[in-house]
Amino acid sequence: xxxKDEASILRRxxxxxxxVRGVSRMVEEDQYCIDIVNQxxxxxxxxxxxxxxxxxxxxxxxxxxxxxxxxxxxxERVIEEILDVFKSSGRR
Amino acid sequence: xxxKDEASILRRxxxxxxxVRGVSRMVEEDQYCIDIVNQxxxxxxxxxxxxxxxxxxxxxxxxxxxxxxxxxxxxERVIEEILDVFKSSGRR
Amino acid sequence: xxxKDEASILRRxxxxxxxVRGVSRMVEEDQYCIDIVNQxxxxxxxxxxxxxxxxxxxxxxxxxxxxxxxxxxxxERVIEEILDVFKSSGRR
Amino acid sequence: xxxKDEASILRRxxxxxxxVRGVSRMVEEDQYCIDIVNQxxxxxxxxxxxxxxxxxxxxxxxxxxxxxxxxxxxxERVIEEILDVFKSSGRR
Numbered sequence: 236x237x238x239k240d241e242a243s244i245l246r247r248x249x250x251x252x253x254x255v256r257g258v259s260r261m262v263e264e265d266q267y268c269i270d271i272v273n274q275x276x277x278x279x280x281x282x283x284x285x286x287x288x289x290x291x292x293x294x295x296x297x298x299x300x301x302x303x304x305x306x307x308x309x310x311e312r313v314i315e316e317i318l319d320v321f322k323s324s325g326r327r
Numbered sequence: 328x329x330x331k332d333e334a335s336i337l338r339r340x341x342x343x344x345x346x347v348r349g350v351s352r353m354v355e356e357d358q359y360c361i362d363i364v365n366q367x368x369x370x371x372x373x374x375x376x377x378x379x380x381x382x383x384x385x386x387x388x389x390x391x392x393x394x395x396x397x398x399x400x401x402x403e404r405v406i407e408e409i410l411d412v413f414k415s416s417g418r419r
Numbered sequence: 420x421x422x423k424d425e426a427s428i429l430r431r432x433x434x435x436x437x438x439v440r441g442v443s444r445m446v447e448e449d450q451y452c453i454d455i456v457n458q459x460x461x462x463x464x465x466x467x468x469x470x471x472x473x474x475x476x477x478x479x480x481x482x483x484x485x486x487x488x489x490x491x492x493x494x495e496r497v498i499e500e501i502l503d504v505f506k507s508s509g510r511r
Numbered sequence: 512x513x514x515k516d517e518a519s520i521l522r523r524x525x526x527x528x529x530x531v532r533g534v535s536r537m538v539e540e541d542q543y544c545i546d547i548v549n550q551x552x553x554x555x556x557x558x559x560x561x562x563x564x565x566x567x568x569x570x571x572x573x574x575x576x577x578x579x580x581x582x583x584x585x586x587e588r589v590i591e592e593i594l595d596v597f598k599s600s601g602r603r
Contacts, residue, residue, distance in 0.1 A: 470551045
């Protein structure tokens with residue numbers, strides 16, 4: 236991962252950590268349940284965005300290298316990994 | 328929310344915060360992208376579980392009170408809120 | 420369900436059936452995989468919209484009746500059912 | 512797509528079409544809303560399985576060919592398409 240991509244991903248994760256702390260505060264302050272559920276949804280979507288960035292890097296680097304490489308079992312492995320990510324993306 | 332439910336939800340959120348920090352560490356240590364994506368998926372599912380607990384409480388308390396109450400616009404409001412949660416639950 | 424709601428839901432399901440047949444045709448004609456995957460996604464979202472309409476009706480009718488009723492186990496049952504729908508909505 | 516893969520996908524789509532008709536019947540017979548919502552969820556998951564099969568074929572054929580090929584813009588295009596499928600898979 237390039238230093239710039241990494242910095243952007245780390246910044247997003249830092250902000251997500253703060254967002255989770257904010258949700259804890261909402262629970263402590265007995266805020267309205269639906270508002271809490273909506274904030275949790277926002278955190279989940281922010282995490283989804285980070286996943287997309289990491290996957291974007293992966294496809295442009297490791298996955299491309301393996302698929303362009305001469306080792307059929309490496310190729311098969313990266314393809315299976317991408318499929319698994321797609322399968323589990325429906326279960327959050 | 329009962330004190331016991333609240334404590335359980337706060338404990339889960341605390342653990343999720345640590346999990347997000349763990350993902351940052353994985354990024355800093357340049358761990359394998361697919362492992363990072365899978366850990367992010369685990370955090371999203373843990374957040375989904377917290378949403379379920381908060382919604383469970385909501386349906387048993389505020390929502391039940393409003394639906395059993397005599398104010399039709401209150402009833403309508405809580406029903407719309409539940410529908411909105413359902414709609415946005417497909418977009419994470 | 421009112422006759423009007425039912426007609427609207429049946430119309431949507433009819434159109435979804437045709438959409439699924441269209442996807443079969445795309446497969447038979449060897450169309451581009453990504454276009455097929457995107458059409459399947461469109462069918463899934465159309466089904467999600469039907470679910471929302473059915474759930475809307477449910478909350479305004481059966482669920483409201485049960486929650487306003489005097490039978491605590493009926494109340495509990497409808498609440499559990501709504502929670503189960505929410506839980507499984509994350510797994511599509 | 513191999514003839515065998517294609518036959519399996521078409522069989523699944525045929526069965527999904529019948530499943531959608533079954534949901535219409537449930538609506539016409541005024542069956543319990545929650546049962547209808549659950550059947551719709553089952554159809555959505557069956558469609559998700561077909562998407563996985565089509566994507567599996569895509570990654571093993573067109574995508575592999577493009578990524579192993581010498582045209583950088585072809586490579587970039589297939590990677591972007593895979594990312595888009597991943598992004599929209601969270602919105603069903």
